[in-house]
Amino acid sequence: xxxxxxxxxxxxxxxxxxxxxxxxxxxxxxxxxxxxxxxxxxxxxxxxxxxxxxxxxxxxxxxxxxxxxxxxxxxxxxxxxxxxxxxxxxxxxxxxxxxxxxxxxxxxxxxxxxxxxxxxxxxxxxxxxxxxxxxxxxxxxxxxxxxxxxxxxxxxxxxxxxxxxxxxxxxxxxxxxxxxxxxxxxxxxxxxxxxxxxxxxxxxxxxxxxxxxxxxxxxxxxxxxxxxxxxxxxxxxxxxxxxxxxxxxxxxxxxxxxxxxxxxxxxxxxxxxxxxxxxxxxxxxxxxxxxxxxxxxxxxxxxxxxxxxxxxxxxxxxxxxxxxxxxxxxxxxxxxxxxxxxxxxxx
Amino acid sequence: xxxxxxxxxxxxxxxxxxxxxxxxxxxxxxxxxxxxxxxxxxxxxxxxxxxxxxxxxxxxxxxxxxxxxxxxxxxxxxxxxxxxxxxxxxxxxxxxxxxxxxxxxxxxxxxxxxxxxxxxxxxxxxxxxxxxxxxxxxxxxxxxxxxxxxxxxxxxxxxxxxxxxxxxxxxxxxxxxxxxxxxxxxxxxxxxxxxxxxxxxxxxxxxxxxxxxxxxxxxxxxxxxxxxxxxxxxxxxxxxxxxxxxxxxxxxxxxxxxxxxxxxxxxxxxxxxxxxxxxxxxxxxxxxxx
Numbered sequence: 253x254x255x256x257x258x259x260x261x262x263x264x265x266x267x268x269x270x271x272x273x274x275x276x277x278x279x280x281x282x283x284x285x286x287x288x289x290x291x292x293x294x295x296x297x298x299x300x301x302x303x304x305x306x307x308x309x310x311x312x313x314x315x316x317x318x319x320x321x322x323x324x325x326x327x328x329x330x331x332x333x334x335x336x337x338x339x340x341x342x343x344x345x346x347x348x349x350x351x352x353x354x355x356x357x358x359x360x361x362x363x364x365x366x367x368x369x370x371x372x373x374x375x376x377x378x379x380x381x382x383x384x385x386x387x388x389x390x391x392x393x394x395x396x397x398x399x400x401x402x403x404x405x406x407x408x409x410x411x412x413x414x415x416x417x418x419x420x421x422x423x424x425x426x427x428x429x430x431x432x433x434x435x436x437x438x439x440x441x442x443x444x445x446x447x448x449x450x451x452x453x454x455x456x457x458x459x460x461x462x463x464x465x466x467x468x469x470x471x472x473x474x475x476x477x478x479x480x481x482x483x484x485x486x487x488x489x490x491x492x493x494x495x496x497x498x499x500x501x502x503x504x505x506x507x508x509x510x511x512x513x514x515x516x517x518x519x520x521x522x523x524x525x526x527x528x529x530x531x532x533x534x535x536x537x538x539x540x541x542x543x544x545x546x547x548x549x550x551x552x553x554x555x556x557x558x559x560x561x562x563x564x565x566x567x568x569x570x571x572x573x574x575x576x577x578x579x580x581x582x583x584x585x586x587x588x589x590x591x592x593x594x595x596x597x598x599x
Numbered sequence: 600x601x602x603x604x605x606x607x608x609x610x611x612x613x614x615x616x617x618x619x620x621x622x623x624x625x626x627x628x629x630x631x632x633x634x635x636x637x638x639x640x641x642x643x644x645x646x647x648x649x650x651x652x653x654x655x656x657x658x659x660x661x662x663x664x665x666x667x668x669x670x671x672x673x674x675x676x677x678x679x680x681x682x683x684x685x686x687x688x689x690x691x692x693x694x695x696x697x698x699x700x701x702x703x704x705x706x707x708x709x710x711x712x713x714x715x716x717x718x719x720x721x722x723x724x725x726x727x728x729x730x731x732x733x734x735x736x737x738x739x740x741x742x743x744x745x746x747x748x749x750x751x752x753x754x755x756x757x758x759x760x761x762x763x764x765x766x767x768x769x770x771x772x773x774x775x776x777x778x779x780x781x782x783x784x785x786x787x788x789x790x791x792x793x794x795x796x797x798x799x800x801x802x803x804x805x806x807x808x809x810x811x812x813x814x815x816x817x818x819x820x821x822x823x824x825x826x827x828x829x830x831x832x833x834x835x836x837x838x839x840x841x842x843x844x845x846x847x848x849x850x851x852x853x854x855x856x857x858x859x860x861x862x863x864x865x866x867x868x869x870x871x872x873x874x875x876x877x878x879x880x881x882x883x884x885x886x887x888x889x
């Protein structure tokens with residue numbers, strides 16, 4: 253297969269605030285701004301960031317539950333963001349979604365079997381026997397007993413419900429699954445089970461994941477590559493080990509430092525990022541992170557930093573840590589880590 | 600009375616669950632039972648009641664007797680038979696008006712709840728319809744077409760439809776944002792299937808409650824129109840007709856006006872009890888008492 257499984261180009265979503273019927277210009281929420289990334293077959297890309305940074309909007313844009321304002325979403329070279337509704341139908345088979353809330357994402361009136369076989373029945377007719385066989389097969393795949401197919405969601409635990417959500421996504425044999433905070437509503441022990449299930453499925457079936465999470469512990473466990481989003485933009489995209497070992501963007505550094513680590517011997521880096529995420533209605537000029545960034549210089553207030561590719565395969569958008577050389581096409585920068593945040597803030 | 604009912608489902612609602620659910624709600628039993636009794640009495644009328652249209656000029660305004668249990672009216676017709684046969688008209692018009700208002704309202708409500716562009720236009724039209732007085736619309740329609748049960752049902756259903764449509768729309772607006780609806784779309788379900796399988800079932804409780812309210816008001820409207828002489832044709836016995844033609848003889852033959860009046864009150868009471876009971880049954884937050 254040529255090229256990546258999923259290629260996202262300059263994806264942008266602005267939500268207008270109210271209808272602009274009588275007003276000439278209406279304010280917009282810049283939920284997702286110029287986001288680009290790729291996902292290879294069988295790979296896990298995690299998208300992390302604080303609440304409201306546009307992670308979930310990216311997921312909904314990928315599934316085309318919302319229409320993008322601009323940009324392309326290419327699956328195996330086909331732009332599904334511009335497909336007509338009826339052509340889109342066929343592409344639904346290629347990518348599926350696992351939802352955050354295992355309670356509200358299952359119709360309370362349908363049985364487990366009906367829920368997980370519904371996607372297939374949207375594409376082909378199944379008789380009673382085929383439907384039961386499919387339901388049993390899917391339930392086994394997610395580690396549940398086939399007898400569960402007659403249960404209602406209200407009779408199942410949170411972990412079992414999320415397994416149903418995964419089984420539903422698996423039913424169409426997709427090559428890509430988008431998991432939007434798929435484990436954050438679960439208990440830690442159940443979380444581990446569901447994560448292991450996802451990893452097993454990836455190994456067995458070669459499914460690629462776009463895994464959206466705010467939990468860095470989970471991300472470190474499953475990600476091949478990680479994209480860090482801040483206020484609708486990707487600020488750093490790096491292979492997982494590299495990102496966790498040596499975060500380059502100050503926001504990434506702060507995020508990793510703030511994550512609780514269940515290891516008393518590991519020294520926690522105190523990163524000082526204070527304040528709230530600014531409003532996406534009126535984002536700060538230049539680099540959106542500059543009001544909270546201890547490294548910010550004058551240039552950060554004026555100019556939006558471009559994503560600069562670095563020698564270890566990551567891209568970073570930061571004027572201080574990854575200054576662009578100004579030569580388009582071959583900008584290779586070496587991270588300027590001479591000034592760690594902790595040194596600046598004196599903590 | 601017609602507060603929006605948000606049914607919070609704990610599981611699937613099956614027809615077979617209804618008797619068990621109802622058994623915990625005495626209002627449903629009382630209203631439903633009374634209504635069922637009335638329907639049976641009305642349907643079985645030819646078996647035990649006399650001829651409701653046979654006139655006997657020599658037995659006008661008779662008091663109750665063995666032959667005519669509730670006496671006779673000013674044309675010598677059997678008041679008991681007319682009251683029983685009148686129940687057929689009231690129930691028929693009430694139930695059919697409620698059913699048609701519910702069906703049309705459901706359709707409009709679902710479409711308006713799902714389609715933004717349609718919503719604005721349709722709901723403004725509904726607002727307009729709501730402002731037309733029921734009686735005036737019915738009089739206008741019946742003047743145009745001549746009296747008949749069909750046109751009466753249409754005339755009563757039209758002004759009741761907007762209330763149903765609004766209620767259904769509000770339920771659909773709430774349900775369409777649920778993640779399971781998005782999940783169905785992700786799974787490649789077409790819109791009609793999403794509506795049918797994931798959205799319509801949620802509207803059923805609200806629809807049943809609103810249907811009962813509409814039914815009660817339709818029965819009263821029918822009686823009112825018949826009383827005014829623009830309802831069912833005068834040769835067909837109906838409670839409204841009976842009350843209208845007997846009001847001059849109230850002092851001489853009070854049964855001619857009490858019988859249909861009491862029946863009308865009991866029927867509306869039964870339907871309202873049922874409606875209130877259903878509302879309590881479907882709304883887990885509603886307090887049983889006060």
